[in-house]
Amino acid sequence: MAAALALGGVAHLGLGHQLRQKRIEAQWCSKAYLDRSEVLRFSGSGKVFLRCHEVAAFRLPGDCGVRISGKRLVRTIARASAGASGAVANGSTDSKELAILWFKHDLRLDDHPGVAAASAFKQVLPVYVFDPNVCAGWSKELLESLFDAIADLRKELRLLGSNLVVLNGRTADVLTPLAQKIGATCIIAEEEVESSWKRTVDSVLESLEESEPSSSTTGLAFEQWCASLYETRDMESIPDSYKDYLRLGLRTLAPLPPATSLPQMPKDVDAGALPEYGDFVASVDAIRGENQWWETLRAAQEQPGESLLPQAASPASAPSSAQYSPFKGVLKWRDEYILESPDASLLKKQGYYDAEEEVVGEYFIKGGATGASNVLDGYLRFLEPTNRDDYKAVYEHIWEMEKKPGASFRKLFGSALALGTISRRRVMFEALQYEKDRNGGRLSPFGYSTFTVGAAVGDVKAMEWFDILQKKSEMQASQKGFNVGAWRWRGYHIQYASMGNEGPAVLLVHGFGAFWDHFRDNLRGLAEKGYRVFALTLIGFGRSEKPNVTYTELLWAELVRDFIVEVVQEPVVLAGNSIGGFTTTIVSGLWPSLVSSLVLLNTAGKVIPDYKGLTYKKPRESSPIANPVSKLLLFYLQTSSDKLLTRCYPKQPSRVDKWLLNEVKRGSFDPGNTKVLESIFLLRAPLPLNFFLDRYDGNVLAIQGKHDPLQKNARRPEMLQALCTNVSVKYLDAGHCPHDEFPDEVNTFIDEFVKRGPESSKRDRSISPDMANATDDDPATAAEIVEEEIKLITEDLKS
Template identity: 45%
Template sequence: MALLSFSRSFTLLSSPFHFFSSRSIRRRRSFVCSLSTATDVRSRSAVLWFKHDLRLDDHPALSAAETHRFVLPLYVFDRRILSRYSDDMLELLLFALEDLRNSLKEQGSNLMIQYGCAENVIKELVKEVKATDVFIEEEVEYEMRQLIGVVKKTLETSSSLDWNLDIVMWRTPFYDVKNLKELPASYNDFKKQKLLPTSPLLPATLPVVETELDWGPLPTFSDLKEFIKEKLGKPEESWNLMKEMPAEVLLKENLSKSSETIPKSLNDKSIEQRRRDKSVFVTRKGDIVGGGTNTLLNALAAYLRYLEGTARDDWQEVHERLRNAETREGASFTSLFGPALCLGIISRRRVHYEAIKYEKERNAGFLSPFGYSAASVAAAADAVCSMEWFWLLALKSQVSNEGLYSIRIWRWRGHLIQYTVVGLEGPAILLVHGFGAFLEHYRDNINAIAEHGNHVWGITLLGFGQSEKPNIVYTELLWAEMLRDFIIEVVGEPVHLVGNSIGGYFVSIVASLWPSLVKSVILMNTAGNVIPEFSSHRFTSERQTSAAARLGAQLLLFYLRLNIRNTLKNFYPTKTNRADDWLINEMLRASYDPGVTVVLESIFSFDLSIPLNYLLEGYEEKVLILQGMKDPLLDSKAKLAILKEHCTGLAIRELDAGHCPHDEQPQKVNSIVCEWVVAVERKLTANSYS
């Protein structure tokens, strides 16, 4: 891979494009190419593959390609990409593509729309237009990186391409990070580097397309849904339908034993009406900002100026949605603009640039060292800085292998989630950690269990470890939905669910609400209560954050940082050496991540009112309780006694351990888990033949 540098300067760019890399797939050589000085630049032609960069504004690849003789902008409707999108995201995608195409047409260019496998589409187009460059934005998600790898390999091995073809990987640099491998592990250390965000680029102007090409039509939403479903089998389709039902609605239905009316989506007519009214909330639900880049910038201007008030109808609509989405301080920005940022309709650094520009306007050109003067500015600036930090962490995990396990990235509802998988075949086992931990807390379990012929998955839940920590309201139902979607989208088959502490409660919810995804449940010192005569009126979906909760989270964080070593040792009463420097440092590292106090606030609003005896109904002989009998957080004997009394068909194993038996006594736990999975699989096989 070689580095592309640009001596050409841009008005709003403070540093050169060292975030490009180019690979010649015909000549195995290293080179540095300056597109401003190369004599043959204007004779070159390019295919620019749009994925999550649906904009002309602040687009480094477009700015590089505009000097080419010919540029073919391309979007491929590839099921491997589309299957990851919710209906809202699909709608947002269609509106963004329509705007992108119109913007390109105004320049005399166009956006080609194709369907199928991206590698085949790109290969044929490269051949048709004799492209010398293919521009591809770098991704952090595992599946997307795999897809890009397939595209590269297809182009490299194609015998029909008999000229030099360069694959140009690019990204939009928010910070001028020279070497990802030297990125500090701690956000606290990263801030000490005092890197300033780079400035966004002005919209690029591509050369006029004079070649006759079939640009292809944009599909309707219903056509796109049918296209995605064409290759799905019935099991896959039914599993995907599960994701459309919120856990809260399903839980209420189960509790009331009656069908609850679900609000219907807005019909196409109401969408068209809002488009005529120039609303920026164009999707069926009408709760996220959509459209093209200019529409997003207008909505962002309205959002930032919330305190000023306005007579403009479109801005008043943004202000109303802001108030509705402000479930906690600053949460409205991610709720309203997060999906558009995920699709790249607007860049993170453009948001930051506009927020800081407005802040300076409010303060006579100055930035206060004591914080932002408007909550809306703080929400926008803090959100994109946080997104960028976790994006850098995710990218670093993909280019360097420094951890205990090979890390993969999954994007869930726009947020970056870390996971790992070991073993190629056998029963699927999903390990879920407790509060404050991460997938590496199963450091001595994952490989050992996989070596016994199992397919073992470990995940770091949203808000923990190096997974993203967005400014949202965290609930046990949110984490349960995340596990459900992970099983459906990533694992792809029913699993044996293993959960420690609060993770045990999460997996119990998953087992109760979506039993077709779960083969058995293993709970290790699980959270959750037993309520003998449970009635549905105990459950409430209302969650409120308060100043007291925020203060409590800050005090708790301060206490944990000071006392983490002693606290952890109390959790490991029989093997205090397992509370080692590695574990302590990993937890301390995560405690400095942006958003960590928001996650800690959830402790003060957890609702464990749905008891374990209700959640585990129907799982007779499919639930294993592993209990560390020296748990400092609860009376283990009393917990087991009430579980035995009110939950039928439980298998229980008592262990000489504390709150985290899997890490304190890993060999014993691994052996028990493997034996349990073999026994359950044997029963499932026997039942399938009976």
């Protein structure tokens, strides 16, 4: 297992050949951490193989450090800023002959510490790998943007007298042979946070170790860089709370200037051609097709949730901006400049071809790094009058995106940030510089003068924070035996955990205000019973990102669906608590092929015997009470949430331990913390539970804590059982969170339920008269549950 080790300086690399010749195992079971002197002493000798997985905890890297992956030492080079002098890997004694500069999702030359590090070498070979394994799961629009960004990066490198070598295939299979062929002494790449990219990097490291001849006397170094917003300390000293993190007052790092030159490329290296877009998409599909479940998974993912629900007749919509003649010129400029690569734009303007493209779906900036920089300039100046047609094209989209105030930046620049065609540091620098220019060279203490600056700065700061939080989470969870991963969903950071390597897949989905850790003892307990267990933190909660979007049960359901398709990659036993239970019910009803069986734990959602004529209703656009009530609830969570939590654990209040309380409070300080609360008050009454269960043929187990202070209808599971032929019920002497209050009992219920088989609960529909006429008027929807929480909060405040 790879582990991060802290060093105050840069250690010697390329020791694979020595480690292979003579291994002296250093077992550090009793060590709290490995300090700098110890690591330097042993790694400098080249005679020790550290079994890092047995160390209880590690001091994580600050500005630079190394980690051990297999038998290869991997250095994290210093985070550089514009004020740094010399090479990024300053002070190293490594060979500086030939470096491979491996581009992944950092497709730019501006603010690129890897380019700065490569400048210290005699020769540099820039490389990008079109790896279908990496791009599986990417949208069509993002793949198109990738090709555009690679073309722009290659053009910029050629202007510097270099080029971009394009490889095709599994990264480890093509990058390692290239490194051997040209005699590279170092590979330089960005440090990763996302789990899929980490696996790709680890596969390259493993390939390098396997291919390195035992007679080698130099070894190939692997250096990783990170363009942090702030001059970070060692990760261990950074607090988990965003509020406390801001109090550190870390120095902001300026972006590095664009590269003006690069060392020469090695001779006789074929740069290769970009693959044909259609051929590459076919290779991605072929990789996915190796999974026996792929056709099932793809069919489910291609079905938007809203299209599967009964819709109310909607009034005729107002004409779009495209139908108004004043916008025709704007749309033309959008097609010709903003949404096209620079070369294609020039050809159009010179009249070589005049075909126009229609823009559909999400907004994706074309033109790679060049296009992203242009659009950022226009975005920041949104409130200024302008005669520039390219700015006007940007402005049209901002109007559309600002229907939800402050949401435009992430929507507009999501693909650019995902591909790294623009850096967070560049965004923050340009935004703050523009603000200073508007205010006589200084920043106002009362906030930003334009919403575009506020949105840009706020979003990149939030992205940085959740990346930091992910690194801390991995360290903390590994000490408890959990494997914590990061997954990008629609560009947003989603955290999850997993345990177990074989057996049926189980996916656990938490309730309102919780996180994957709420299944702490279910992950371990079910893994020990022979399951491959995943627990997901929904967007807007826990240590997942909290973006400025409209949160609905359908949004969370599509998140769960995509997680099954892209991460688990096979049908799952799906279990959910409270709002998570209602979310999993939606998944089961809309995409039943993804769910082998369903477990509901004190689920939210109503039961309505006769739901004919009911339709899906979109959330309201605004509510006068959403913001003030959300702030009240947030204040309570930050100060007195222990009282509410204890009420949810009436039989085992000791389970509400210090860790659980601290984690609930921690999340309430994250950037974007009010957005999900505000969205709850915009939701309309959802379709009932039995609507979705009637569309699901699998087995359903409803586990109900009988003393739930938030959901007071004790007959709801019985109503489900009476109305749905596939539901069985188990009661527990527990509260709102039976899975955490009595984890062993719930784990046993789930295990027995799954092993009984898919048909064990099937029976003929038999509805007693009292059930046929029963009503479910007690709190059950997301908004009603929150309202019940507010009532309990009010009682607490009065007492």
